[in-house]
Amino acid sequence: MQVFNTLDNASINIRFNHSGSALSERQFVNDINQVLAKIPQSPTKASAVLFNSSSYDFAVNLFALAHKGWTIILPPNGQSETLNALLEQTPYYLGDSDLVEHATTPFANIGNLTTTPNYTPFNKIAWPSEGNLVFYTSGSSGQAKPIFKSWRVLNKEIKTLNSTFALKRNPVFIASVSHQHIYGLLFRVLWPLSNNYIIDTDLLNYPEHIATKLKTNTQAVFISSPAQLKRLHQDNVLIEEKSHLQWVFSSGGPLQNEDAVTLNKQLNKPITQVFGSTETGGIAYRQVVSLENVSHWQPFLGITLHSTSEQRLVLNSPLVEQTNYLLDDRGTLFQNGQFELLGRFDRIIKLEEKRLSLDELELHLCKSEWVQEAKVITLNGKRLVLGAVIVLTQKGQAYLNANGKLATNTLLKTHTLNRFEGICTPKKWRFLNQLPYNTQAKINLKVLESLFVKAD
Secondary structure, three states: OOOOEOOOOOEOOOOEEEOOEEEOHHHHHHHHHHHHOOOOOOOOOOEEEEEOOOHHHHHHHHHHHHHOOOEEEEOOOOOHHHHHHHHOOOOEEEEOHHHHOOOOOOOEEHHHOOOOOOOOOOOOOOOOOOOEEEEEEOOOOOOOEEEEEEHHHHHHHHHHHHHHOOOOOOOEEEEOOOOOOHHHHHHHHHHHHOOOOEEEEEEOOOHHHHHHHHHHOOOEEEEEOHHHHHHHHHOOOOHHHHHHEEEEEEOOOOOOHHHHHHHHHHHOOOEEEEEEEOOOEEEEEEEOOOOOOOOOEEEOOOOEEEEOOOOEEEEEOOOOOOOOEEEEEEEEEOOOOOEEEEEEHHHEEEEOOEEEEHHHHHHHHHOOOOEEEEEEEEEOOOOOEEEEEEEEOHHHHHHHHHHHHHHHHHHHHHHHHOOOOHHHOOOEEEEOOOOOEOOOOOEOHHHHHHOOOOOO
16 A cells, blocks of 8 residues: 655655654554544635644644645744734644643634544545645744745755755655754655655754664764754764764755864765755755865756846746745856855945945954854944844853953954954944754844843
8 A cells, every 4th residue: 555656656655763663654644544534624725724843743734734735834833922823814723732722812623623424534645736835934033924835846846856966775864953844844854755765753952862863773864954063063972973874954044164064074974055945945055075165056956046236146946936036145156057155135234334244244253263153233223233142162251251241342343343444343242152043043133132132
């Protein structure tokens, strides 16, 4: 008995490693049938909010809703405020029951509905090709906005991954990113599911958990994020099991070149970085293994870019309906179609008529021996000023401990003035042990802004 058809209409066998147990395709299709039997019959294509912490339960519910042709709304997290806001759009919810026990809006929990008496189970469920998923993304801040993705577009992206990355036989996909976001959905659920690859459904939040998985999986594909990889290389517990890593993928934000090179040396495996967004899907990829000759970004097949006079990148992609789609990224294009990213276009500001790239300022701060990470934000008051949030190196932290915050501020201001005019120097400084990231592995701007509420 086969469950799904792959994108090329060939049969596959579904396999999951779930909570230490191997789950067969028969179990998977039976569980999908149990959910299908509870989904209400709707005269029109309805929608449901879907949130599961378990990737296996998520996959079961995802394909049940897709089989019914429902629109699937994917919250970025399971916080009560997030779920309550989305449940105002639809009366249906499917997922972890305990998360909606105190919902403020009336809704029907599909998982708790009575099974339809005359339901006829399926023994083969086609791979989804029609219908939509709705992602909610706000990047690092702001009001979450809906991004609609059709199964048709997602399937195109899976085909691109298949043609771009040559995985060896029988890989096991392990991950430290959520399946509720498009990167996690594609890389840790849909891509392996469509190719008969084994999916380990545990979310690996700590390096020690990743190391444990590698001990028993000799061909692992690790799906991660820049923030998680940065923490990993500082005390890399995977080195003993590095031969078990087949691929390491990183997306969701920029991975610093230094971190990529260090990890490559530690693991003897390059980090495959993927550049894109929820709106655009995957755009390009690269592997940085040397600081002397940093690799450029290679667009995926079928994707072309050009730039405006201000070096703002313009995208044409089979994953985006709009032609000449303006990206919020600046870049330098090369004749071979590759490109170099220069920072975000929307992070260029004017301070008293002086144009300043906040990305460039952060990069300069990180070139000092005292700064490990830096994030610069604008602070609105009587006049626009800059606030810098700094993660110090060991040497920088020692200086702070010995000389105090005021002296450290002066030290970093002096370093900034080596490259920028005085007006472009941050006026307020805050020091953290690590930068705050949200569930999408992006910097949480609201948390950064809250650090400057109190006056210096």
